[in-house]
Amino acid sequence: xxxxxxxxxxxxxxxxxxxxxxxxxxxxxxxxxxxxxxxxxxxxxxxxxxxxxxxxxxxxxxxxxxxxxxxxxxxxxxxxxxxxxxxxxxxxxxxxxxxxxxxxxxxxxxxxx
Amino acid sequence: xxxxxxxxxxxxxxxxxxxxxxxxxxxxxxxxxxxxxxxxxxxxxxxxxxxxxxxxxxxxxxxxxxxxxxxxxxxxxxxxxxxxxxxxxxxxxxxxxxxxxxxxxxxxxxxx
Numbered sequence: 006x007x008x009x010x011x012x013x014x015x016x017x018x019x020x021x022x023x024x025x026x027x028x029x030x031x032x033x034x035x036x037x038x039x040x041x042x043x044x045x046x047x048x049x050x051x052x053x054x055x056x057x058x059x060x061x062x063x064x065x066x067x068x069x070x071x072x073x074x075x076x077x078x079x080x081x082x083x084x085x086x087x088x089x090x091x092x093x094x095x096x097x098x099x100x101x102x103x104x105x106x107x108x109x110x111x112x113x114x115x116x117x118x
Numbered sequence: 119x120x121x122x123x124x125x126x127x128x129x130x131x132x133x134x135x136x137x138x139x140x141x142x143x144x145x146x147x148x149x150x151x152x153x154x155x156x157x158x159x160x161x162x163x164x165x166x167x168x169x170x171x172x173x174x175x176x177x178x179x180x181x182x183x184x185x186x187x188x189x190x191x192x193x194x195x196x197x198x199x200x201x202x203x204x205x206x207x208x209x210x211x212x213x214x215x216x217x218x219x220x221x222x223x224x225x226x227x228x229x230x
Contacts, residue, residue, distance in 0.1 A: 095218075
């Protein structure tokens with residue numbers, strides 16, 4: 006059974022801090038790893054990672070994948086209160102035309118002023 | 119551009135009542151469509167996926183069902199809701215452009 010584990014489950018930091026969120030996985034026929042940010046409603050896409058060692062970056066957020074050790078990290082530097090959200094990691098597996106997506110439970114990040 | 123619509127946004131239903139949640143996609147044809155449920159404090163659980171009209175696959179046995187009567191329409195139903203059906207339901211479609219999955223705005227269902 007495919008499995009995605011995120012840590013920590015929740016985190017409280019002060020504005021300006023740097024945080025690292027972790028995602029480890031076990032999946033059959035790995036295709037890609039996705040990071041999402043979920044505030045009040047639907048998750049919004051952050052990154053898709055398919056290759057090891059290549060950092061994806063968007064502003065203060067960055068992410069990297071290690072396919073050998075089966076994990077990914079999401080870094081947020083100089084955190085702001087607007088970064089408060091649940092961050093979801095999802096792994097896409099499967100073969101042929103069918104892709105199965107398994108989500109982790111998420112990391113709840115709270116940034117306090 | 120592709121958009122995904124999901125309604126209603128919130129729903130309170132008594133135990134034993136029926137359910138119908140609708141999801142439609144615009145700006146794409148023959149999309150792969152998905153229904154997910156997010157229980158409080160948990161990740162997203164895949165309920166159903168569909169690769170085309172009338173083609174439904176179920177990932178988790180439950181009292182819910184799904185239908186795809188049209189290419190861009192995906193419906194989640196139940197004949198009799200249970201308390202355990204409460205949760206946040208998300209419809210999603212898969213992009214071929216490498217952006218992963220796009221989600222609808224979600225429906226928060228409370229069964230009382």
